[in-house]
Amino acid sequence: MAWAKEGHEAAFRELVRRYERPVFSLLYRMVRDRALAEDLAQETFIKVLNGIKSYRPEFKFSSWIFKIANNAGIDHLRRKSLDTLSLDGSPDAATPEEMGATALQLGDKAETPLQELEARELGTVIERAIARLRPEYRACILLRHVEGYAYEEIAEMLDLPLGTVKTYIHRARNELRGYLADKRE
Amino acid sequence: MNPTPMPHLTSEEIELWAQGILGAARAMHLADCSLCRAEAEQERKVILELAQLRRFAPSPDFADRVMAKVRIPTRSGEFTP
Numbered sequence: 001m002a003w004a005k006e007g008h009e010a011a012f013r014e015l016v017r018r019y020e021r022p023v024f025s026l027l028y029r030m031v032r033d034r035a036l037a038e039d040l041a042q043e044t045f046i047k048v049l050n051g052i053k054s055y056r057p058e059f060k061f062s063s064w065i066f067k068i069a070n071n072a073g074i075d076h077l078r079r080k081s082l083d084t085l086s087l088d089g090s091p092d093a094a095t096p097e098e099m100g101a102t103a104l105q106l107g108d109k110a111e112t113p114l115q116e117l118e119a120r121e122l123g124t125v126i127e128r129a130i131a132r133l134r135p136e137y138r139a140c141i142l143l144r145h146v147e148g149y150a151y152e153e154i155a156e157m158l159d160l161p162l163g164t165v166k167t168y169i170h171r172a173r174n175e176l177r178g179y180l181a182d183k184r185e
Numbered sequence: 186m187n188p189t190p191m192p193h194l195t196s197e198e199i200e201l202w203a204q205g206i207l208g209a210a211r212a213m214h215l216a217d218c219s220l221c222r223a224e225a226e227q228e229r230k231v232i233l234e235l236a237q238l239r240r241f242a243p244s245p246d247f248a249d250r251v252m253a254k255v256r257i258p259t260r261s262g263e264f265t266p
């Protein structure tokens with residue numbers, strides 16, 4: 001990453017280009033709102049690039065970005081009450097019927113094009129199942145199975161003990177299995 | 186005489202198996218144990234679904250908006266401590 005420290009605009013742009021999709025995707029799946037996820041992703045990159053001098057080379061660069069992105073996402077979710085987060089309407093929509101009832105609104109013509117896009121992108125069975133996980137589980141499972149990071153790296157990124165990361169990922173997979181089975185019966 | 190049964194696969198071993206990288210000796214257990222086999226199949230389905238999730242793109246002007254707010258160090262190196 002020495003070239004980034006040189007600080008040429010082209011190098012910064014290349015970093016944004018390389019990481020914008022994974023970072024945006026993680027945040028989008030955490031907050032389920034495109035505009036908000038873009039704001040948080042923007043905040044992440046600005047923090048990373050303006051703070052590039054404090055980057056420690058012994059830390060993987062991608063880990064550093066994801067650490068800042070995850071903090072931005074989790075901070076936001078903590079500030080905001082959980083019951084407005086999910087496209088499913090309420091996180092208490094415990095049964096497939098309840099989820100189905102709220103899902104009907106997704107095709108509503110009154111929606112803005114952006115909301116329609118969000119419904120299309122995050123409306124699949126697996127995306128809805130991910131949305132129902134606790135944010136901490138969600139971050140862990142996305143970093144593990146979507147981004148492919150090792151448990152140790154995730155523990156470092158999220159400032160969690162290794163054992164906790166393993167437990168979260170194991171529980172998250174179990175919960176996903178439950179949701180997926182429910183929806184496919 | 187039957188050989189001593191091998192212990193069930195751990196969660197981490199199942200994850201390795203789902204990724205196709207569990208050692209053959211432990212993977213053999215799946216042939217004999219329907220319990221682990223059922224568990225492993227379910228885990229593999231979830232892991233595969235997650236691995237196939239798409240990567241979303243932010244708006245096309247995302248990089249421009251970021252760059253507008255980033256301090257670009259000059260070639261003369263003003264951006265040094």
Ligand SMILES: [Zn+2]
Nearest residue numbers: 193194218221
């Ligand atoms: Zn077994």
